[in-house]
Amino acid sequence: MANLNTTVTKTHRYDAIVIGSGISGGWAAKELCEKGLKTLVLEKGRLVNHIDDYPTMNHDHWDFTHRGNLSHQDQKEYYVQVRSGFVGESTKHFFTKDIDDPYEEIRPFDWIRGNQTGGRSLIWGRHCYRWSDLDFTANAREGIAIDWPIRYKDLEPWYTYVEKFVGISGEKLGLAHLPDGYFLPPMELNCMENHVKQAVMKKFSNRPVTIGRVAHLTDPQPWHQELGRAQCQNRNRCSRGCPYGAYFSSNAATLPAANRTGNFTIRPNSVVHSIIFDEKAGKATGVRVVDRETKEMTEFYAKLIFCCASSMASTQILLNSRSRRFPNGLGNDSGELGHNIMDHHYHVGAVGTYDGFEDQYYKGRRPGGLFIPRYVNLDASTRNPNFLRGYDYQGAGAGRDNWGAGVNQPGVGASFKDSLFKPGGWSMGLMGFGEVLPDHNNKVTLSPNKKDQWGLPTLVFDADFGANERAMRKQMMADAADMLEASGLSNIKTFDHSGGMGVGVHEMGTARMGRDPKTSVLNGNNQVWGCSNLFVTDGACMTSSSCVNPSITYMALTARAVDFATRSLNRHEL
Known part of the structure; x- marks a missing residue:
């Protein structure tokens, strides 16, 4: 696959500028370029080309000096x-060194970052x-915060549009509160998970157990193959970069699609300082950039600007x-810019063992x-008086002890070595994912006296989970234990390790719609x-957080916004 174009124009003028190359930025770039706009993507971090720059993609455990630690x-x-538990020896090059890019915490906030081409699309969990x-x-x-300005019908065709390009494997369930989409064949549950599925449905009829809907190609379509993407190989080395392009990332999909139009340029090591605003015209005219390496400031100009740097960076x-x-x-006439930080709270649930299926x-x-969709506070019959909104269970599953035991x-x-070749017993875990309510007091601000090495004021976080989330977690833990017990598991242990906000890596809400x-x-x-020609389509735009992963919604919002922006531009309305 051809490397991405990094040669900027001498005039520094483009039809559109996209800030950030992650999930939202990649989609903005693809859509703008395919609609004929000469587009510059500004990426804060280093250049990462698909496959060429995945140094650990084929390493085995024993290839690492510290065995992955x-x-x-x-x-x-x-x-x-490291507080997230995600980063290790095999993936550290895709995570930001905090010592190079620090921030302040009034209340603990785990800001998980990946400053490189593709951003966190290289290390995301891929649930859609x-x-x-x-x-x-x-x-x-419920009278919480403010109302969304859109409804499902506004996004429904855009969900289908992005799902088709991304490639989502999953099972249709026919649930009104979790709409079905354009799915590739689902991955399979193993025997233990199927047992739990039947047992849970027998006792709790409104709790379907299914496989997670994930951005992995199980049956690549022609439009996937045209970009060099292939079927998932079940290696589970996704966060190292997938050489098959089997899971969706900007590097494997949207950026190559943009690149092949001839309208695409990416400039890595571009730390965006600010957006240039023309007060007379009432529009943004460009972007000020500090070179990450030389510290030199440069300005780039465009008719349209999409800010997709990630919620907090935007x-x-x-x-x-x-x-x-x-x-x-x-855009801060409301005073809400930086407020209403949301995330998802998880690391709560239960684990147990099972005696059986030894053959x-x-x-x-x-x-x-596996995935268990939300079943609480859907209607009057499922109302829990102790908290608002709901939760699901995802990510965990069943497996057998291996030689690592x-x-x-x-x-x-x-005899000891021979015993390691015999699989151990079955165990299984259920981990909840819960919604976080918007709260004006959960905020991020600019430091009045500290600047980073590029001259930008550093961020100061002041956010935490509230009483609603804490009440919800008690029920999430209890329900997980109940479902495992109903499935015949023993040695059931519950856990609740909430940590600080941010560890869900779904931070959102700071520039809400x-x-x-x-x-x-x-x-x-x-x-x-x-500022009619400036758009924000990453997590910052979210007005509430739901209890399901938001990335596919960012993609749909971005594609929709680009369609609106380009049509408006063609009508000379921007």
């Missing part, structure tokens, strides 16, 4: 990233679930884009787990109020 020096340099009007109407229905840019018209940050095993390392077993000699510029930053088309 971080060295003491690495732990010092990635002192926030449509939202429904249960989600889009929740705030209005907010940092907007807050730092001050003018006489917007003294508190671009059965499974093949490969399936890169995804020998690490904690006493033994020596041939709304119906009124007095209470929101963006309108229903993801336009910044008061």
Whole structure:
């Protein structure tokens, strides 16, 4: 596959500029380029080309100096990233060194970052679930925060559009609150998971157990193959970069699609300082960039600007884009910019063991787990009086102990080694994913006195889970134990390790969409109020958080916003 074009024009002028190359930025680039706009993508981090720059993609466990663990020096340099549990020796090059790009915490916040071409699309969890009007109407229905300016019908065709290109494997369930989509064949549950599925459905008829809907190609279609993408090999080495392009990433899919149009340019090592606002025209005219390596400032200009740097990074840019018209940050007439941080809370559930199925095993390392959709607070009959909204279970699943169990077993000699070739017993876990309510007091601001090495004010986080989330977690843990017990598991142990906000890696809400510029930053088309040619389509735009993963919604919102922007541009309305 051809490398991405990095040669910028001498005039520094483009039809469109996209800030960020992750999930939202990649989609903005693809859509803008395919609609004929000369597009510049500004990426804060280094250039990463698909396959060429995945150094650990084929390494085995024994190929690593520390067997996958971080060295003491690495732990010092990635002192926030390690709190997530995601980063290790095989993936550290795709995570940001916190020592190079620090921030402040009034209340703990785990800001998990990946500054490189593709951003966190190289390391995301890949679960993709449509939202429904249960989600889009929740705030209005309950009098929480503000109402979404859109409904499911506005996004439904865009969900289908992006799902078809991405490639989502999954099972249709016919649930109104979890709409079915355009799916490739689902991955398979193993024998233990199928047993649990039957047992749970027998006792809890409204709790279907299914395989997760994930962005993995199980049956590549011609449009996937045209980009060099192939079928998932069940290696479960996804976060190292997939050489098959089997899981969706900007590097494997949207950026190559943009690149082949001839309209695409990406400029890595471009730290966006601020967006240039023309007060007379009432529009954004360009972007100020600090070169990550030389520290030199450069300006680039365009008719359209899409800010897709990730929720907190986009907010940092907007807050730092001050003018006489917007003294508190671009688009911040409402005072809501930086407020209403949301995430998902998880690391709560139960695990247990099972005596049986000793004659059965499974093949490969399936890169995804089971999923149990939300079943609480759907209607009056499922109402829980202790909390609002709901939760699901995802990611975990069933498996058998393997040779790794020998690490904690006493033994020596041939008999001990032979025993490691015999699989151990079955165990299974259920881990909940819960919704976080928007709260104005959960916020991020610019430091008044600290700047990073590129001259930008660093971010200060002040956010935490609230009483609603804590009450929900008690039920999430209890329900997990009940389902495992109903399935005949024993030695059931519950767990609840909430940590700080941010560890869900679904931070969102800091430049929310709304119906009124007095209470929101963006309108229903993801336009910044008061700056019609500036769009924000990453997690910052979200008005509530649902309990399912948001990435496919970011993609749908981005494709929809680009369609609106380009049609408006063609009508000379921008």
